[in-house]
Amino acid sequence: MVDRPEIASSNESSCPETVAAPAGGVLHVSLGALRANYRHLRTLAGGAEVAGVVKADAYGLGAREVVPALAEEGCRSFFVAQLCEAAPLLPLLPAGAELFVLNGLSPGAEGACAATGAIPVLNSLNQVRRWGAEAARRGEALSAALQVDSGMSRLGLSPAEVEALAAEPALLSGLRIVLVMSHLACADEPNHPASEQQRLAFRRLAARLPAARLSLANSAGMFLGEDFRFDLARPGIGLYGGQPVADGRPNPMRPVVRLQARVVQTREVPAGSGIGYGFSRVADRPMRLATIGIGYADGWPRALSNRAAAFFGAARLPIAGRVSMDSTILDISALEAALRPGDLVDLVGPHQTLDEVAGLAGTISYEILTSLGHRFERRIEREG
């Protein structure tokens, strides 16, 4: 039998005006699984330090919950993408922890960045100069990370800029370089030759810069072997339960997210009925349907129209017709159990993983997580 959880009103809900009304969906976030994933990656890292990448609100899961949970596991280095993400997290950090801003130092943000204590990842000579000028203005040394472009062409000092910096070390006066890093473009494809080329380029470029901790690997990069782990690994998706490497093997990470949708209404329709917008599905037989209160406005991709399914216990309920903005129709004809308004069905859960949903939607787990909307009731589970 399927358990029917009490309709809970949670103060974690981000649907603010609805204290008594149940939300259209429930997003469960297991901090226990998150912590287990951190421990797993730390074991994999051997002696290397393992950071927590908590950009984009910890991939949509809630950085204000994730940061303290990782800190309790001993995590002391955190990464966000933008300075605006840093301010609310800095007060949550344990003493001695560092928070890095991956996108670096935007023009005009020098004073604000120095005032927060966040550490910019300097991605160009121009950023190095501006951060050095800020240090001079304040009359104190400022911490910084340096990123080098080892071949991805996204962020970081070019090899020519690294040479320019090596030729003029005074550019770094006033700066305390605490980390030298780069990022891998193809780490999720285990045999891609670019990873080894980037590793060699990173070593070569880092050798031209002041000695500091070195960091190259994201989640997938950690699985490429010891040579890729350097002093500090920077996992994100693996912490949140996504499959780091597309190698056909089972996902080594524990699922952190479970997404459930609430049934709004059920109905029976005769053969020939059009189902949903555009009648992209027409009933070829009498059908029983259930409408759930989650749609593309909640980050449930419209690309899943007539694909994927929901699950009631282990029973598969295929999506029928197009995913709407606020609702999705399920074919429950084959379901033996009764399904009633208020019941919860699984969209991401034991029978349909995050990566399966992403694959069916033609995207990656990262995009599913970071697109999840703000109307769910959020249940943060601390144990387990």
Ligand SMILES: *Cc1c(COP(=O)(O)O)cnc(C)c1O
């Ligand atoms: C997002 C990001 C990470 C984390 O990557 P995952 O693939 O989620 O582990 C690490 N480093 C940089 C520079 C990033 O932008």
